[in-house]
Amino acid sequence: MTEARFTLTIPALSHDAAQALAAALEENIFIDPLAVTINETDEAKALWELALYFGSEADAEAARAIGALAEGRVAPMPQQDWVRQSLEGLAPVSAGRFFLHGAHDRPRRRAGGVSLEIDAGTAFGTGHHGTTEGCLLALDGILKRRAPARILDVGCGTGVLAIAAAKATRRAALAGDIDPEAVRVTRANATLNGVKTEVTSITAAGLNHPLIAAGGPYDLIFANILARPLVALATGLARALAPGGDLILSGLTAEQMRWIEATYRSRGLAMACRIRRGNWATLVFTRPKRKKRPGGRTPGRFLAAGPRGAGWEFDC
Structure with missing residues (x-):
């Protein structure tokens, strides 16, 4: 599987705007990122960023152009821990009886309900x-x-x-x-x-x-x-x-x-x-x-x- 080497980041979005943009990009058949994350960057101002991960700078720049994302930033990223870095910003999710967390939040598991430990990695679906x-x-x-x-x-x-x-x-x-x-x-x-x-x-x-x-x-x-x-x-x-x-x-x-x-x-x-x-x-x-x-x-x-x-x- 291709390793992520560059990110395309769109900053300063509301939560709803970040989700809507992620959905629009997922439906664009000409944009094919290795992974997509939505991360909170400023809790006080309720600001989020959308990050797309690509195997090459050319792919990231092409996605920025195709998606008309002039405000997006393309930057290289460390190779050894890109998944872990994307997970560190993900808080546990409570959905009814289910409490879903990554390995980094294992100590925060609650006593009741159904706890699930799911990390990202090489397949889609952390639950976040x-x-x-x-x-x-x-x-x-x-x-x-x-x-x-x-x-x-x-x-x-x-x-x-x-x-x-x-x-x-x-x-x-x-x-x-x-x-x-x-x-x-x-x-x-x-x-x-x-x-x-x-x-x-x-x-x-x-x-x-x-x-x-x-x-x-x-x-x-x-x-x-x-x-x-x-x-x-x-x-x-x-x-x-x-x-x-x-x-x-x-x-x-x-x-x-x-x-x-x-x-x-x-x-x-x-x-x-x-x-x-x-x-x-x-x-x-x-x-x-x-x-x-x-x-x-x-x-x-x-x-x-x-x-x-x-x-x-x-x-x-």
């Missing part, structure tokens, strides 16, 4: 991203009413969602990713978090794997990817969901919510919950146990508990 945090809040709400027996995580990254579900329920979870490195990292994180036997990690493009086909239908499916892949996978994900099961979708911006809602409602799924923070959105759908008009909503069956005073919006 708003979409992953939204998925954890959605999972917390689902677990208040039932414990899903069959769990699937599509595009697992570091495996944080599959590991969280397996650790909270002690049920088996299948985690797939198109990137073999993500599969390796998920296995390592599952071992670190004590769910090595519960989490099975496989290299799979979307739903295309014999183990995924054999393990369905699923009571709970995560797909924290991007809007276009979610549309492409809509029919397959809807078919893989068991009656009464929950489908948690994220990797979305607020502007993409209607598009994704319409796509999945047309597959016969019902909207159960919307969770938003700033420009990031998480959607929860369910497959009704009884036949009903496609696109209906199941009011009141889902309640997400989260930090409602910290910028989160719930429509459940």
Whole structure:
């Protein structure tokens, strides 16, 4: 894997602006950073910076030009500890019963709830991203009413969602990713978090794997990817969901919510919950146990508990 040698940093942003810009850059097919982080730089002034990591100065400069990021700064970085440096600014995340932290914050683990230790490294998904945090809040709400027996995580990254579900329920979870490195990292994180036997990690493009086909239908499916892949996978994900099961979708911006809602409602799924923070959105759908008009909503069956005073919006 290419090592990060240069950063493109966009300073002095609000939290929402940093997240919105990160989402816009992720959708730009001409910009392909090795990693992206959002870091708080001034707590008193509520200022954040967006940092993109590249293997060469030319790639970083090209991204600045393509993204019209004239205010961005391109600079070389130390080779030996770029991941650790990016993690040191990440505070632990509390999402309902889940407390997610890196190795540097291990002493801050709380006594109750479910603690998860996930570091960045060579796969995406520390849990500090708003979409992953939204998925954890959605999972917390689902677990208040039932414990899903069959769990699937599509595009697992570091495996944080599959590991969280397996650790909270002690049920088996299948985690797939198109990137073999993500599969390796998920296995390592599952071992670190004590769910090595519960989490099975496989290299799979979307739903295309014999183990995924054999393990369905699923009571709970995560797909924290991007809007276009979610549309492409809509029919397959809807078919893989068991009656009464929950489908948690994220990797979305607020502007993409209607598009994704319409796509999945047309597959016969019902909207159960919307969770938003700033420009990031998480959607929860369910497959009704009884036949009903496609696109209906199941009011009141889902309640997400989260930090409602910290910028989160719930429509459940």
